[in-house]
Structures are given as C-alpha cells and as structure tokens.
Amino acid sequence: xxxxxxxxxxxxxxxxxxxxxxxxxxxxxxxxxxxISLLAASGLxxxxxxxxxxxxxxxxxxxxxxVFARLAAxxxxxxxxxxxxxxxPNVKGLEAALSAGVSEVAIFGSASESFSQKNINCSxxxxxxxxxxxxxxxxxxxxxxxxxxxxxxxxxxEGDIASSDVARVSRQLSEMGCxxxxxSDTIGTGTPVKTARVLDAVMQHVPVNQLAxxxxxxxxxxxxxxxxxxQLGVSSIDSAIAGLGGCPYAKGASGNVATEDxxxxxxxxxxxxxxxxxxxxxxxxxxxxVIGRLPQxxxxxxxxxx
Amino acid sequence: xxxxxxxxxxxxxxxxxxxxxxxxxxxxxxxxxxxISLLAASGLxxxxxxxxxxxxxxxxxxxxxxVFARLAAxxxxxxxxxxxxxxxPNVKGLEAALSAGVSEVAIFGSASESFSQKNINCSxxxxxxxxxxxxxxxxxxxxxxxxxxxxxxxxxxEGDIASSDVARVSRQLSEMGCxxxxxSDTIGTGTPVKTARVLDAVMQHVPVNQLAxxxxxxxxxxxxxxxxxxQLGVSSIDSAIAGLGGCPYAKGASGNVATEDxxxxxxxxxxxxxxxxxxxxxxxxxxxxVIGRLPQxxxxxxxxxx
Numbered sequence: 001x002x003x004x005x006x007x008x009x010x011x012x013x014x015x016x017x018x019x020x021x022x023x024x025x026x027x028x029x030x031x032x033x034x035x036i037s038l039l040a041a042s043g044l045x046x047x048x049x050x051x052x053x054x055x056x057x058x059x060x061x062x063x064x065x066x067v068f069a070r071l072a073a074x075x076x077x078x079x080x081x082x083x084x085x086x087x088x089p090n091v092k093g094l095e096a097a098l099s100a101g102v103s104e105v106a107i108f109g110s111a112s113e114s115f116s117q118k119n120i121n122c123s124x125x126x127x128x129x130x131x132x133x134x135x136x137x138x139x140x141x142x143x144x145x146x147x148x149x150x151x152x153x154x155x156x157x158e159g160d161i162a163s164s165d166v167a168r169v170s171r172q173l174s175e176m177g178c179x180x181x182x183x184s185d186t187i188g189t190g191t192p193v194k195t196a197r198v199l200d201a202v203m204q205h206v207p208v209n210q211l212a213x214x215x216x217x218x219x220x221x222x223x224x225x226x227x228x229x230x231q232l233g234v235s236s237i238d239s240a241i242a243g244l245g246g247c248p249y250a251k252g253a254s255g256n257v258a259t260e261d262x263x264x265x266x267x268x269x270x271x272x273x274x275x276x277x278x279x280x281x282x283x284x285x286x287x288x289x290v291i292g293r294l295p296q297x298x299x300x301x302x303x304x305x306x
Numbered sequence: 307x308x309x310x311x312x313x314x315x316x317x318x319x320x321x322x323x324x325x326x327x328x329x330x331x332x333x334x335x336x337x338x339x340x341x342i343s344l345l346a347a348s349g350l351x352x353x354x355x356x357x358x359x360x361x362x363x364x365x366x367x368x369x370x371x372x373v374f375a376r377l378a379a380x381x382x383x384x385x386x387x388x389x390x391x392x393x394x395p396n397v398k399g400l401e402a403a404l405s406a407g408v409s410e411v412a413i414f415g416s417a418s419e420s421f422s423q424k425n426i427n428c429s430x431x432x433x434x435x436x437x438x439x440x441x442x443x444x445x446x447x448x449x450x451x452x453x454x455x456x457x458x459x460x461x462x463x464e465g466d467i468a469s470s471d472v473a474r475v476s477r478q479l480s481e482m483g484c485x486x487x488x489x490s491d492t493i494g495t496g497t498p499v500k501t502a503r504v505l506d507a508v509m510q511h512v513p514v515n516q517l518a519x520x521x522x523x524x525x526x527x528x529x530x531x532x533x534x535x536x537q538l539g540v541s542s543i544d545s546a547i548a549g550l551g552g553c554p555y556a557k558g559a560s561g562n563v564a565t566e567d568x569x570x571x572x573x574x575x576x577x578x579x580x581x582x583x584x585x586x587x588x589x590x591x592x593x594x595x596v597i598g599r600l601p602q603x604x605x606x607x608x609x610x611x612x
Binding site for chain 1: 311494495496497498499500523524525526527529530532533534564567570571573574575576603604605608
C-alpha cells in the first residue's frame with residue numbers, strides 16, 4: 001500500500017477554547033494565559049485561544065478579550081510566531097475580536113440541518129449567508145478565516161449525514177474565502193471507512209491542503225480516524241491538550257482527541273510537527289491540575305510517572 | 307485507496323487471562339466464571355480463560371483448573387460453540403491444561419532477545435526448542451496451538467526490534483505447527499507505519515489468514531494500529547473487556563485495547579463479528595464493578611449512562 005502521508009503536520013491546539021468551553025471547572029484568565037504560554041513554549045504555532053460569543057451562552061469564554069490582551073503583551077517576548085485565533089459567530093463578535101488583537105478567526109457551519117436549527121437557530125443556508133459579511137470584514141482587516149463544518153460524521157439529532165451535504169457546506173465555506181475548512185466529528189461517532197468516504201467527497205471540491213480534521217474521542221476512534229485522514233494527505237489536525245472538553249464521569253461528555261496522543265503517533269510515524277512532547281506534557285499536567293483531574297491522554301498518564 | 311479489509315473479524319477475548327493477570331484486585335473463581343459466561347453470552351467465540359503456569363509467578367491464575375472445570379460444566383447449557391483457551395508455557399502446564407479440559411492452548415515466544423532472557427530466562431532459540439514438545443503433545447490430543455510473539459513493536463530493554471527478527475520468530479512458530487501467530491505489541495509503543503512494516507515482513511512468511519494482532523493501549527495507539535492491520539487483511543484481533551490488564555514491564559502500565567472500542571470501530575466499518583455491543587457492556591460493567599474502577603473503554607464510559 002502506498003499512502004499520501006504528509007511529511008509534516010500542522011497541529012491546531014483547541015484546548016483553551018473548544019476544550020475549556022466544555023469543562024465545568026472554573027479557569028481564571030491568569031490560568032488560561034499560563035496554559036497558552038506553556039502550549040506556545042512546546043512549539044505549537046496555531047492556538048485557538050478564545051471565543052467572541054455572548055457571555056450569556058458561553059460564560060467560560062466571557063474573558064476572551066482579556067486573554068487576547070494578555071497574549072499580545074507577552075508574545076513579543078517569547079519570540080515565537082504563534083497564531084492566536086478566536087471563534088467569531090457574527091460581525092459583532094468579529095469586531096470585538098479585532099479590537100482584542102486576534103491574529104485569526106473561525107466561523108462554524110453545520111452539515112446537519114437539525115443541528116443548525118437547534119444550535120444556532122437558523123438553517124444551514126441562512127447561517128452561511130450570515131457568515132459572508134464576517135469573512136469580508138475579516139479579510140479587509142487582513143485576518144484569515146477558518147471554517148468549521150460540524151456533524152460531518154454523525155449528528156445527535158439525525159444520525160448519519162450524507163457525504164454530499166458535508167461536501168456542499170465545505171465547498172461553500174471555501175468559496176466564501178475560508179483558507180481552511182475543518183471537517184469536524186462533533187459527537188465522536190466517526191470510524192475510519194466513514195471518515196475516508198467523507199474526506200473523499202469533500203476533496204472533490206476543496207484541495208486537501210486547505211482541509212483540516214477535528215475529532216472528538218467520545219468512542220475512542222479519534223486516532224484511527226486521524227490516521228485515515230493522514231493516509232489521504234490531510235496535514236492540518238485539531239487536538240486539545242489533556243483531551244480537554246469533556247468529563248469522562250458525565251454521560252455524553254466527549255473530550256477532544258488529546259494533543260499528546262496525536263503527537264505520539266506522528267512522532268512514531270516520522271511525521272514532523274516541531275512540537276516537543278515533554279514540553280507539551282508540562283502544559284497537560286498544569287491544566288489537569290487546575291481543573292482537578294487526570295489528563296484524558298494515555299500518553300500523559302503513561303509518561304507522567306508516579 | 308483500496309484495502310484488503312476483511313468482511314468479518316474473529317475477536318479473541320483475553321480479558322480473563324492477560325487482563326486479570328495484570329490487575330491488582332483479587333477476583334474469585336466464581337467471579338471469573340461469571341465474567342466468562344457474560345462474555346460468551348455477548349457472542350464471543352474465542353475466550354482466553356486461564357494460564358497453566360507456576361502459581362508462584364502468576365498467583366492470579368492459580369485457579370485456572372477450577373475455572374475450566376466450571377466452564378466445562380456450563381458450556382453445554384449455553385449451546386454456544388465457544389473455544390476456551392489457556393496459556394501453557396511447557397509440557398507440565400499443558401498436561402494440567404489437558405486434564406482441565408481446555409479446548410485450545412497458547413505458547414509465547416519473544417522477538418526480543420533481552421526480553422526473552424529477562425522474562426523466561428533463556429534465549430529465543432532455546433524457548434522455541436522448549437515449545438516443540440508442547441506443540442507435539444497438544445496436537446496428539448487434537449488441541450490447536452496459538453503462538454504469541456511478544457515485543458514485536460518495541461521492547462522495554464532494547465527499544466526498536468528489527469522486523470526481520472519478528473518475521474523469523476513468527477515463521478518458526480508457524481512451522482512448528484501454531485495455527486495462528488499473534489503479533490503482540492507488549493508495551494504499546496507501536497504506531498501505524500511501524501505496524502504495517504512489521505506485518506508486511508511477517509506476511510512474507512506466514513499467510514495473513516494465520517495471523518492475529520494483540521495491542522496494548524498504553525499510549526492510545528491501539529485502534530489506529532488495529533485499523534492498519536485490517537487494511538492489510540488481518541481478520542483475527544485480540545482485545546480485553548473493559549481494557550483490563552497492563553504490562554508490568556511498562557511504566558504507567560495501561561491495559562489491553564478494550565473489546566468494546568474495537569467492536570465499535572468494526573461495527574462502524576460494517577465488518578461482521580457476531581458480537582452484541584450491549585451484551586458486551588454488561589460484561590464490562592460487571593468486571594469493572596468487581597475490580598472497583600471504571601471501564602478503561604471510552605465506548606463503555608459513553609454508553610453506560612448515568
């Protein structure tokens with residue numbers, strides 16, 4: 001078998017946003033900034049650091065402006081060229097993000113009509129129309145936009161989602177100007193063959209070097225799916241330090257795939273990332289201590305000692 | 307990409323042996339038999355149920371003869387044609403296993419010279435010579451023999467192991483008469499490319515339908531590796547209910563890959579196993595309750611409710 005394995009992979013660290021947004025423990029602005037600085041110190045170059053949404057709906061991200069202000073202050077000192085991004089669902093959020101000095105933003109569409117209706121209260125098409133001015137304003141400020149597609153490998157309301165629906169939304173986000181489209185397994189029900197089928201369909205419309213994958217590890221399938229994406233040539237992968245994003249003791253809770261476990265696989269496969277595993281472990285143990293539980297990463301558990 | 311995915315897979319359940327052997331909690335004979343009967347009720351047809359080794363070295367398996375006696379008593383009632391196997395390191399162990407009524411036995415060689423010396427106190431070649439009379443006696447009793455090869459994807463003493471060494475030991479076990487050779491990642495350090503390389507080397511000498519894979523999930527890589535083995539056409543997979551077990555030679559030991567998680571992947575890929583996931587969950591929750599911790603299976607955690 002010959003595969004299109006990439007020689008290097010760009011990891012997008014989403015623990016400080018997608019992860020912490022779904023954790024019950026309170027994490028202070030100071031602690032978030034410490035976490036992000038540890039992540040940057042490990043060699044991560046792309047870090048999702050916050051979300052400019054209503055504090056009423058996502059109280060965990062209410063301090064995102066403060067987080068970005070602090071990041072702007074310490075970044076020059078670190079010397080690293082790190083991209084700190086934020087989720088911006090609308091123009092109002094984007095304006096706040098621009099004021100806070102974000103270096104990249106993300107919007108999020110859904111491949112499932114029911115999920116779109118229940119989650120953002122409008123149809124897929126309407127949601128895409130609402131994103132157009134967001135992308136335009138971002139571009140006029142020389143800010144790149146990433147586009148998430150949720151529920152690509154299953155929907156909590158509809159179950160299976162047609163690959164053609166995923167491909168259509170992906171194409172529209174790409175045509176709208178998103179430099180990268182993120183195929184997301186929101187509920188973690190994806191398995192390898194389905195992953196390959198969906199990616200194949202999307203790749204008919206969006207070049208593989210403009211694709212990323214984002215897996216939740218609810219059913220332990222994330223690494224097998226990521227490996228499948230690598231075989232197809234995908235070279236941009238989302239993950240969250242310590243598998244943040246879901247407490248294993250609560251039903252239905254589903255963390256992101258752990259950055260440590262993804263890195264272990266990539267290192268073992270000889271795929272370059274520029275990230276240092278032992279430095280990453282420091283970040284993992286730090287935030288796990290803050291939220292008061294063990295890392296949801298087998299690599300972190302195995303290597304932490306004790 | 308076209309793959310040699312098998313249309314069906316035979317799962318070999320090793321939780322009651324490899325799993326419990328490496329758990330600290332005491333599990334009574336009664337509890338083992340209950341576990342095994344729950345496993346058989348889920349549709350598993352191949353269950354490793356014990357080990358005929360010195361009780362001094364492996365006290366957890368000291369009651370294996372009793373376990374098999376109990377299994378022989380209840381099997382006819384269940385109506386299922388289940389193979390209950392046992393590890394037998396030598397002729398003495400095999401004789402005890404035969405008396406206990408086992409339906410299959412297993413022997414275990416190593417691909418690592420250092421591991422062989424430290425684990426069974428002799429060279430690889432010497433260990434293989436010692437197995438010859440075991441295989442002969444088993445065959446003369448119409449008992450099939452499975453041959454494990456340990457440390458195929460890494461050794462705690464030597465690190466990387468040459469694929470050619472794995473292939474040589476695999477070939478020798480096959481030539482000796484083992485009907486199936488089990489490529490085992492004893493310390494869980496394997497990743498997909500290495501897994502494919504080792505399996506490719508072994509498949510030069512042993513037909514793929516006489517190969518099985520056995521992964522520990524110490525670093526979370528097991529499902530990605532199993533998926534790689536499936537792509538190469540391997541259709542026999544070891545796993546342990548609730549991710550039981552761990553390798554005493556690995557720091558931060560973690561268990562075998564969880565049967566539930568493997569089954570979830572196979573079900574999602576449309577690969578038949580004849581096993582019912584909800585019945586399997588009963589076995590998982592039962593033994594996890596007995597040993598006093600949560601299942602080490604993301605699927606079990608996600609589906610158990612509450």
